[in-house]
Amino acid sequence: QKEVEQNSGPLSVPEGAIASLNCTYSDRGSQSFFWYRQYSGKSPELIMSIYSNGDKEDGRFTAQLNKASQYVSLLIRDSQPSDSATYLCAVNMNSWGKLQFGAGTQVVVTP
Amino acid sequence: DVKVTQSSRYLVKRTGEKVFLECVQDMDHENMFWYRQDPGLGLRLIYFSYDVKMKEKGDIPEGYSVSREKKERFSLILESASTNQTSMYLCASTVGGQPQHFGDGTRLSIL
Numbered sequence: 271q272k273e274v275e276q277n278s279g280p281l282s283v284p285e286g287a288i289a290s291l292n293c294t295y296s297d298r299g300s301q302s303f304f305w306y307r308q309y310s311g312k313s314p315e316l317i318m319s320i321y322s323n324g325d326k327e328d329g330r331f332t333a334q335l336n337k338a339s340q341y342v343s344l345l346i347r348d349s350q351p352s353d354s355a356t357y358l359c360a361v362n363m364n365s366w367g368k369l370q371f372g373a374g375t376q377v378v379v380t381p
Numbered sequence: 382d383v384k385v386t387q388s389s390r391y392l393v394k395r396t397g398e399k400v401f402l403e404c405v406q407d408m409d410h411e412n413m414f415w416y417r418q419d420p421g422l423g424l425r426l427i428y429f430s431y432d433v434k435m436k437e438k439g440d441i442p443e444g445y446s447v448s449r450e451k452k453e454r455f456s457l458i459l460e461s462a463s464t465n466q467t468s469m470y471l472c473a474s475t476v477g478g479q480p481q482h483f484g485d486g487t488r489l490s491i492l
Contacts, residue, residue, distance in 0.1 A: 301478060321478075367476065
């Protein structure tokens with residue numbers, strides 16, 4: 271069974287601080303990696319895609335990928351209360367776009 | 382922007398009924414997916430389709446079937462609804478190794 275592991279949290283982060291979320295995956299052949307944000311009662315919303323080793327920045331979000339260590343992370347800088355949500359790590363499984371999702375990390379940003 | 386539309390946000394049905402959940406995407410995506418999401422269990426794949434009239438079972442297909450007669454539309458069918466099928470149902474679409482885009486979800490209650 272190919273797996274994607276995340277810490278479930280909750281991860282409590284003071285407003286203005288950096289939230290650091292981690293994800294490990296078991297399938298060495300995976301090529302595409304995604305982070306989704308999901309507010310309570312809502313559907314997942316794509317916030318980052320990363321395909322090659324290194325860092326990718328988009329606004330306050332930075333995704334980091336290390337394929338050798340089978341590790342992908344998400345940093346949220348200057349955390350805001352609106353960042354309070356569950357963050358899902360997803361790894362592409364095949365050419366049809368099938369994804370394996372982690373269980374999600376709940377982030378709580380405290381004022 | 383990709384638009385994935387699910388026919389209902391909330392739906393209440395009775396046990397034994399045949400239930401249809403509809404999903405339409407407007408981006409000509411080949412691949413479409415149906416998930417259910419329950420507290421503590423994360424996203425679980427029910428069925429996916431990689432072409433018109435083509436379907437593959439996901440992790441939890443029992444009690445469900447699907448139909449894809451047109452490329453833009455993917456229907457999930459609960460043949461005889463049961464209370465343990467009360468859940469949030471999410472449809473998604475994608476092409477190739479790109480991220481999946483989700484609809485708003487249908488919160489289905491079976492009484």
